[in-house]
Amino acid sequence: xxxxxxxxxxxxxxxxxxxxxxxxxxxxxxxxxxxxxxxxxxxxxxxxxxxxxxxxxxxxxxxxxxxxxxxxxxxxxxxxxxxxxxxxxxxxxxxxxxxxxxxxxxxxxxxxxxxxxxxxxxxxxxxxxxxxxxxxxxxxxxxxxxxxxxxxxxxxxxxxxxxxxxxxxxxxxxxxxxxxxxxxxxxxxx
Amino acid sequence: xxxxxxxxxxxxxxxxxxxxxxxxxxxxxxxxxxxxxxxxxxxxxxxxxxxxxxxxxxxxxxxxxxxxxxxxxxxxxxxxxxxxxxxxxxxxxxxxxxxxxxxxxxxxxxxxxxxxxxxxxxxxxxxxxxxxxxxxxxxxxxxxxxxxxxxxxxxxxxxxxxxxxxxxxxxxxxxxxxxxxxxxxxxxxxxxxxxxxxxxxxxxxxxxxxxxxxxxxxxxxxxxxxxxxxxxxxxxxxxxxxxxxxxxxxxxxxxxxxxxxxxxxxxxxxxxxxxxxxxxxxxxxxxxxxxxxxxxxxxxxxxxxxxxxxxxxxxxxxxxxxxxxxxxxxxxxxxxxxxxxxxxxxxxxxxxxxxxxxxxxxxxxxxxxxxxxxxxxxxxxxxx
Numbered sequence: 001x002x003x004x005x006x007x008x009x010x011x012x013x014x015x016x017x018x019x020x021x022x023x024x025x026x027x028x029x030x031x032x033x034x035x036x037x038x039x040x041x042x043x044x045x046x047x048x049x050x051x052x053x054x055x056x057x058x059x060x061x062x063x064x065x066x067x068x069x070x071x072x073x074x075x076x077x078x079x080x081x082x083x084x085x086x087x088x089x090x091x092x093x094x095x096x097x098x099x100x101x102x103x104x105x106x107x108x109x110x111x112x113x114x115x116x117x118x119x120x121x122x123x124x125x126x127x128x129x130x131x132x133x134x135x136x137x138x139x140x141x142x143x144x145x146x147x148x149x150x151x152x153x154x155x156x157x158x159x160x161x162x163x164x165x166x167x168x169x170x171x172x173x174x175x176x177x178x179x180x181x182x183x184x185x186x187x188x189x190x
Numbered sequence: 191x192x193x194x195x196x197x198x199x200x201x202x203x204x205x206x207x208x209x210x211x212x213x214x215x216x217x218x219x220x221x222x223x224x225x226x227x228x229x230x231x232x233x234x235x236x237x238x239x240x241x242x243x244x245x246x247x248x249x250x251x252x253x254x255x256x257x258x259x260x261x262x263x264x265x266x267x268x269x270x271x272x273x274x275x276x277x278x279x280x281x282x283x284x285x286x287x288x289x290x291x292x293x294x295x296x297x298x299x300x301x302x303x304x305x306x307x308x309x310x311x312x313x314x315x316x317x318x319x320x321x322x323x324x325x326x327x328x329x330x331x332x333x334x335x336x337x338x339x340x341x342x343x344x345x346x347x348x349x350x351x352x353x354x355x356x357x358x359x360x361x362x363x364x365x366x367x368x369x370x371x372x373x374x375x376x377x378x379x380x381x382x383x384x385x386x387x388x389x390x391x392x393x394x395x396x397x398x399x400x401x402x403x404x405x406x407x408x409x410x411x412x413x414x415x416x417x418x419x420x421x422x423x424x425x426x427x428x429x430x431x432x433x434x435x436x437x438x439x440x441x442x443x444x445x446x447x448x449x450x451x452x453x454x455x456x457x458x459x460x461x462x463x464x465x466x467x468x469x470x471x472x473x474x475x476x477x478x479x480x481x482x483x484x485x486x487x488x489x490x491x492x493x494x495x496x497x498x499x500x501x502x503x504x505x506x507x508x509x510x511x512x513x514x515x516x517x518x519x520x521x522x523x524x525x526x527x528x529x530x531x532x533x534x535x536x537x538x539x540x541x542x543x544x545x546x547x548x549x550x551x552x553x554x555x556x557x558x559x560x561x562x563x564x565x566x567x568x569x570x571x572x573x574x
Contacts, residue, residue: 034484040567041482052477052570069482110481122571 041069045111045149047121047140051103053095059106060091066114081109084143101132108140112149119144121153125160133157137164195463199503199547200510202456207511207535207543209452212518213445215534217438222530224407224434227354228294229427231256231404233413236423238263238398246400254409259288259365261399262372269343269361269371270329271310273318281329282317282359284310286371287401289362294403299349302364305383307348309362315350317359322349328361332375334387341374341385343367369395407431453546460547461554464496468558475562476569489559496555500547508540 028036045066046052053062063081064074082088085105087098095103104124111119124140125133141164144151155161162168224230241260249258261267267286272278289301289309302308308328310320320326328343351362370380379387404410410426417424468475475488518533526532 036567037479037482037484039482040480044482046480046570048477048570052480054474054477066481 203507260397295355500551
C-alpha cells in the first residue's frame, strides 16, 4: 500500500491529493491502465535522461503539465518552481532554445511541481557535464528534501550520488537461466 | 503541429478541387442553355388536331406541364401590321402566337390580356421601328359572301420579345384576339370588336393546336410519350437533350473515375501522413503516458490534431482554389466557356471536400490512436 502523506499546503497551493490508499498490486495485476495513470499522475514525478520535455510546449507549459492534469493552479506554481530552479528567464521559451542543463532543470521542475510522493530520476545527469551534473543533483536533492519527496535515482555516477547525500541500495536482479545483474539504487532519506 | 503537414495536405486537396471545379463548370455550361432556354422544353404538335377546352384544362393540371395555350388554325392566325396609320410606309404580315401570363418565352414582359395589346417579335419591332408603349394597327381581311372585307384593329405594344422567343415576323396575342381573328376569317361576327358576320351558334369550339412547354427538361420525354399514346404526333428537342445528357453522363463517369483514384490516393497519402506523424511522436506520447495522461486523452490527441490539420489544410486549399478559379476563368471563359465560368464549385462541393478530409483524417488518426492506446509508459523511460 502506498499512502499519500498529509501536507498542509506548504507553498500555499491546493493539496495535491486526498488521503486515499492505493492498492498498487491490485492495480498492476488488473492491468487497469487508467488507475495506474492516475496513480502516476498523483504520486510520481519523473525526470528522464534527456529531460522528456514536450518540444511543442513552452517551459511554463511543460512545468504546468503535471499540475494541469490534476486540475491544480498552474501559473504561480510554474513561477515558483522556475524561480527555485533558476530558469525564470526561460519560462516562455521552447525546450529547443535551452541548454541541456536548463532542460534538465525544467524536467526537475515538472517532476516536483505537483508535489508527488516519489520522484523517479533515470540517469538525470547523463547528458550534462560534470560541473552541471553536480549542481543539478544538489539542487534536486535539496528541493526534494524541502518538500518531503522520496527521490529514487538510477545512475552510473555513484560518487556523485554519494556526495549529494543519496543512500546507495544494491540488489541483485535475477535475469533467469542462471544470469543475474547487480543494480544499485540510491535514495535520499525524506 | 507541422505546418509542412498542413501544406502537404493542401497540395493534395487543391488539384482535386480544381478538377471538380472544371468538371462542374464545364458541365454546367453545357447544361445551362438547355435548362434556361424554354425552347428545349417546347412540345409542338405536328399537323392540325381538334382539341377541346376540357383537354386543355386536363393538360394544364398536369405537374409536368409548365405552360399551355390553345392555337387556332395557322391559315387564320395572321395579321397585317402597320405603324403610323394610313401614311404608313410599310405593312408587314405577322404570324399570331397565342400567349398568356407565365409564358416562358416572354420573361419580364406583361403578356397581353385583351384584344388591344400585343407583344411584337424583335423582327417586327425592327421593321416597324417599334418600342414598348407604341401604337400600331392590325389589319385583318376576309372574303365574305364574295366580297372583300377589311377591319382595322388598334393595338398597343406591351413589349418586344427576344429573337430567341420568335425569330420570324410575329406578334404574341391574347387568347381572345386569336379566337376573334379566326372567327372573323371564318365569316363569323365578332361583336366585341364591332366586326359583322354570321351570328348563328358555331357550337363547341375546338382548337387546331397548342403551345405547350414541359416543366423541366426531364419532363419532355414523358409528355411526348403521353401525347403519342393519345395519337397526338408531336415534335420535341429530345435528341439535343439526350445528346447533352449523354455527354454529361459520360464526362461525369470520366471525372468520377479520375476523382475516385485521386480521392483514394489522397486518403492513403493523408492517412499515412497522420500515421507517420503519430509514429514520429511516439516518444512524446510515451512521456504523456508516463506523466499520467489517461488512455482516452492520449487517443483523442492525434484525432483532434488530425482534424485540426484537416480543417487548416482544407482552408488553405480552398483559398488557393479561389485564386486558381479566378485565373482559369479569366483565361478560358471567353475561349471555351462562351463567356461563362469554366471552373466553378458550389458551397456544397466545399462541404463535401471538408467532409471527406475530416473522415479520412479521423479514420487515420483513430487507427493511430488505437496504437497509442497500447503504448507502454515505460517507452519514455527506455527511450528517454
